[in-house]
Amino acid sequence: MPSEGGLPAREIKRRQTRERLLGAAISEFRRKGMVEAEVGEIVSAAGVAHGTFFFHFPTKEHVLVELERREEERMADELSRFFRTSPDLPAALTEIVRVITGLEQRLGSRLFKDFLALHFSTTRPPQEEWRGHPVIVAVVGEFERARERGEIPAANEVFYSGVFFLLGLYALLITIPEERSVREEVIENYIATALRGMRNPNTDRT
Template sequence: MGPTRLPSAAPSSGGGVREARRRETRARLFEAALAEMTQHGLAAADVSAIATAAGVARGTFYFHFPTKEHVLIEVERNEEIRIVGELADAVGDLWSVLSQLVHQILRAKSRLGATVFRDMLGLHFSSARPIEDELAQHPLAEFLVDVITQAQNARQVPQELNAEELGTFFLTGLFALLATGAHDPELLDRYVSTIVKGMEMR
């Protein structure tokens, strides 16, 4: 009798195991990096300490994350997806929806902690931020463009204005305010009011 052959599904099964291990290692590194950044901040976070905490070699970190900034980009995207989910049933006029968006972003500070939240915002104004070209890579911006487009369809905002540019302008100003520590709800409400008045039909 010849040698027993493994079922043809075995290679893909082995590949599935390897992929599961890769994902598990990446998840450990992500959590270790987030813990290190929470304690020390992005600039002082030690990749060797992250790798040790995750139980892997230092080079393994760079296999999964080219830079520490890539970890924060992923943190941000996860938060944006969560915020957009929370706002899925948001109702009201443009001012109301944008105000809800601002308050949801402030809730992210409570979840992430002040240090990670500050570094995440600061990364928007840093030359070290990894380049992202597609709008789909920014769930919050994509949501905002949809909200502004709906306001245009309702004739609250002029059709000739570019919704993507308006959304970028709103978020850039908001992130700049928050990055400087301006978290007062009344100040942020005034910011929303000012931007909305600038968008609305005259």
């Protein structure tokens, strides 16, 4: 029987169950990390049968993929709003770093590292092409605009510049110490190095 929004009651229930499982799994990942997280604890917290978890999420990695999808959409929206202000390349790189490192405060250090490690995991579920990743799309689009402004050489492959910048940042955030002063120095040097690699030398006379 149709329910609110025209959706059948069964579909509404399915979505509600998935949301409970996702929330319970994320909480468990925060406490123990994805590897040590126990499906039994997740389904108990969600109030569902053990097999229900695997109906919605075939593996624990699929939970992270769903979290990644939602967070990427949110971060891409935030970046797109900033990019509409027409920042220069240094400001754009700084904002990209701010948005991604801000994710750590919401997820917590343990889950944040699991989230980033997903990009390098050999057990990650099959990945769609890069256009399915809105953060990459937003960053590459901004690099294209920087190239049009002459901040990046015309011959620069902005797709690779965007992907390499993001992957390098992810790798840094996984491996550098959590001490704030150390992280800030390493990230500042990373942005400066990326700028030197991308910026048009004809406009960089300093």
